[in-house]
Amino acid sequence: MRIRDRTFEEDWEKIFLSVRGSNRARSTHHISGAITFALIIIQSAISLNYIPFAIWLLLGVISVSLDFFSNESIGTASYLRFGFLLIFGTIVSMFLVNFDSIFFQGTFGRIEIILWQIIIGLFIVIRLFTTFFYMEYFKSDFDIIRPRSNYSRNQLEQYKQNLIKTDFEFKKIASTSFWRKLSNMLGGFLWPFIILTLLTLLGVGYAFLIYFMIPSNAIAELNVRPALIIMAILYSVLLIRASAVLPKTMMKKTSIPENQDESIKRVKISE
Amino acid sequence: MNSKANIELTKNGKTFLLLSSISVILGLAIDNFLFIIPGCFFWLIISSAFIYFLSNRNVEFNVSIKLSKEYVRNRGLIAIAAEITNTAEKPRFVRITLSYSYHFTCIDTPETLNIRIQPKESKKIHWLLLAARRGSGSVGPIEISLSPFQSIFINRRILGDIKSIKVLPQRPRTYIPWKTKKDLLLKMIHEFAHRIKGRGDEFHSLREYQLGDHFKHIHWFATARQDKLISKEFEDQKNLHFLIFLDLGSNMFGPKFDYALSSVVELSSLIQGTQHDLAIIAYEEEVQRYIVPQVGKDELKLMLNLYDLEPTGIQSNLIRAINFVKNQQLHHSIAIIFSDLEGDITQKLRGLQLLRSMASRIIFVNFSTMGFNLLSSPEWLQNQSIHKEYNQILGNVLPSLVKDEYKQREILVREILFTVGGDFVDVKGYDDNIILSLYRLMKKYSPTQRIIREAIRV
Numbered sequence: 001m002r003i004r005d006r007t008f009e010e011d012w013e014k015i016f017l018s019v020r021g022s023n024r025a026r027s028t029h030h031i032s033g034a035i036t037f038a039l040i041i042i043q044s045a046i047s048l049n050y051i052p053f054a055i056w057l058l059l060g061v062i063s064v065s066l067d068f069f070s071n072e073s074i075g076t077a078s079y080l081r082f083g084f085l086l087i088f089g090t091i092v093s094m095f096l097v098n099f100d101s102i103f104f105q106g107t108f109g110r111i112e113i114i115l116w117q118i119i120i121g122l123f124i125v126i127r128l129f130t131t132f133f134y135m136e137y138f139k140s141d142f143d144i145i146r147p148r149s150n151y152s153r154n155q156l157e158q159y160k161q162n163l164i165k166t167d168f169e170f171k172k173i174a175s176t177s178f179w180r181k182l183s184n185m186l187g188g189f190l191w192p193f194i195i196l197t198l199l200t201l202l203g204v205g206y207a208f209l210i211y212f213m214i215p216s217n218a219i220a221e222l223n224v225r226p227a228l229i230i231m232a233i234l235y236s237v238l239l240i241r242a243s244a245v246l247p248k249t250m251m252k253k254t255s256i257p258e259n260q261d262e263s264i265k266r267v268k269i270s271e
Numbered sequence: 272m273n274s275k276a277n278i279e280l281t282k283n284g285k286t287f288l289l290l291s292s293i294s295v296i297l298g299l300a301i302d303n304f305l306f307i308i309p310g311c312f313f314w315l316i317i318s319s320a321f322i323y324f325l326s327n328r329n330v331e332f333n334v335s336i337k338l339s340k341e342y343v344r345n346r347g348l349i350a351i352a353a354e355i356t357n358t359a360e361k362p363r364f365v366r367i368t369l370s371y372s373y374h375f376t377c378i379d380t381p382e383t384l385n386i387r388i389q390p391k392e393s394k395k396i397h398w399l400l401l402a403a404r405r406g407s408g409s410v411g412p413i414e415i416s417l418s419p420f421q422s423i424f425i426n427r428r429i430l431g432d433i434k435s436i437k438v439l440p441q442r443p444r445t446y447i448p449w450k451t452k453k454d455l456l457l458k459m460i461h462e463f464a465h466r467i468k469g470r471g472d473e474f475h476s477l478r479e480y481q482l483g484d485h486f487k488h489i490h491w492f493a494t495a496r497q498d499k500l501i502s503k504e505f506e507d508q509k510n511l512h513f514l515i516f517l518d519l520g521s522n523m524f525g526p527k528f529d530y531a532l533s534s535v536v537e538l539s540s541l542i543q544g545t546q547h548d549l550a551i552i553a554y555e556e557e558v559q560r561y562i563v564p565q566v567g568k569d570e571l572k573l574m575l576n577l578y579d580l581e582p583t584g585i586q587s588n589l590i591r592a593i594n595f596v597k598n599q600q601l602h603h604s605i606a607i608i609f610s611d612l613e614g615d616i617t618q619k620l621r622g623l624q625l626l627r628s629m630a631s632r633i634i635f636v637n638f639s640t641m642g643f644n645l646l647s648s649p650e651w652l653q654n655q656s657i658h659k660e661y662n663q664i665l666g667n668v669l670p671s672l673v674k675d676e677y678k679q680r681e682i683l684v685r686e687i688l689f690t691v692g693g694d695f696v697d698v699k700g701y702d703d704n705i706i707l708s709l710y711r712l713m714k715k716y717s718p719t720q721r722i723i724r725e726a727i728r729v
Contacts, residue, residue: 080290090303121306144377170397246278
């Protein structure tokens with residue numbers, strides 16, 4: 001047994017284990033990215049203009065290839081890359097084709113344009129959501145060390161058996177299912193989502209009411225859009241301030257005892 | 272129990288906040304919902320994270336961490352048990368992470384687990400760690416992440432104390448039977464211990480009978496020859512006094528140093544339960560640690576004194592260490608130096624000559640062998656090189672250059688040891704063992720070998 005301990009000490013291998021459900025999250029992430037570009041390419045094809053079609057086709061191929069064939073982990077970097085390609089394509093389309101509606105040449109009406117943009121926006125949202133979901137629960141796809149041969153595995157099992165009926169009795173906790181993780185993530189922002197959506201819909205409804213009530217002219221455009229931009233800037237500032245202030249609410253303030261507070265001492269002396 | 276809260280917007284969170292704000296403003300400016308919707312969605316997520324934090328500010332957990340042992344041998348296993356109690360009124364789905372120092376690796380279970388705890392429920396979680404590095408390791412505290420948006424807004428409780436664990440030197444890989452160790456000890460006593468008259472069992476010499484000598488000690492044949500009473504005189508029990516010099520210099524590092532430390536500890540197993548003693552001096556530029564002579568030293572106690580020794584990266588000075596021995600007036604019969612042939616070899620040679628003037632037996636244990644020479648390991652370097660010619664140089668030329676240099680230095684050291692009456696011992700690699708190396712050395716002191724050497728001299 002002592003001689004063969006050497007086998008146990010040397011006989012370890014490093015293996016990569018993926019967390020349960022990580023492949024599903026990864027596939028959803030990549031497919032939503034592919035669908036986003038596919039929809040934009042279809043739009044540009046319907047616009048009957050080969051320039052935006054070619055640009056978006058090229059960008060789509062780059063994005064999908066990088067997603068499916070590179071070993072890059074899903075995270076901030078991959079999302080920034082995706083966002084960069086979208087913004088780049090948008091800017092190029094704006095300058096080369098149509099500054100007003102980016103890549104439509106009057107093939108669609110305004111409502112259709114908005115609907116297309118909303119659908120594409122939703123797929124970008126799915127990709128963003130799966131990025132956070134993956135970073136939260138599946139980033140810990142991990143390397144573990146485990147014994148290689150049967151002898152070493154038996155030695156490890158024997159060690160665990162020896163821990164039975166002690167405080168260290170080894171019990172494996174079942175790994176959480178993919179759906180449980182998803183429901184926990186969604187549940188985390190269910191109520192805020194409902195409240196904020198209601199508020200947003202009220203705001204949007206009010207904005208559209210003004211937009212359709214007032215005749216379609218430059219004055220209507222000037223009232224609504226600048227107001228929304230200012231509101232967006234203010235909300236950004238609010239979020240940034242909240243992120244700085246909220247952690248401080250958890251710090252417990254300790255009162256300074258009298259003999260340590262110099263200002264109190266000085267007052268007493270003057271009295 | 273220590274409790275701390277960690278709440279902050281992460282770097283990812285700040286990046287996404289900035290980008291989403293730009294995205295919304297840009298989308299509004301160019302009238303494109305493609306940018307407005309994702310930006311608004313991210314705002315929604317960050318707002319949800321803040322609302323979740325505000326509604327769960329007073330959530331608390333109780334955590335206790337237990338260890339299966341306070342010390343573990345390198346490459347050994349240790350179990351950690353953590354009991355987590357949810358003191359809130361609502362069930363919680365949390366992520367639990369165990370922190371531990373670089374001395375350990377998690378096996379069989381990931382260090383991060385997602386669990387659901389009901390209100391007032393206690394859950395026990397176990398981890399199994401493998402001790403990968405020797406030294407003062409630590410385990411704990413436990414991090415409990417509350418909300419599901421940790422990648423953008425950290426909302427964590429850090430609970431439990433940091434528990435320290437001593438990771439002791441690795442167990443030797445080759446098992447030496449006790450009979451071999453005893454045999455080696457007897458040979459060393461015979462060769463190296465000074466003969467002193469006393470009350471032992473070993474015959475020393477004959478002398479005239481003195482009043483009080485026991486009649487069974489009378490040597491009758493000598494008495495008959497000399498016509499007067501002659502008694503046998505016996506030796507006092509011979510005790511060996513080991514003095515070990517452990518080099519902490521710049522070239523003793525990594526597995527080489529760890530193996531040297533394990534060898535020192537294994538040497539102590541020779542004297543366990545006997546009257547022999549062992550002292551250790553760990554030195555680099557100055558003497559770093561001195562373990563006073565311990566009789567029949569227990570292996571475990573010695574390991575607890577030495578486990579946290581680390582090589583310092585400074586060139587070692589053997590002469591200073593030997594001067595320390597002189598100042599402390601340490602009486603010893605065998606000086607064993609655990610070192611290598613690298614660095615300033617002339618300084619080591621001067622040290623050996625100085626040691627000889629203290630009339631001790633010297634054994635130089637060399638760890639500079641290809642088995643330990645990490646940096647010129649052909650396999651490791653060949654994997655890193657991409658050019659074929661360089662590959663060939665690394666494969667064929669460099670190891671032989673290194674070997675040649677070692678050989679030359681070994682010759683110098685052996686010459687000095689020969690003049691001072693010392694011995695040279697190689698530890699060839701992980702498969703070799705200090706006890707076996709000393710056993711091979713002691714064979715040259717056997718009577719058969721002596722006869723052969725004398726015949727050759729003649």
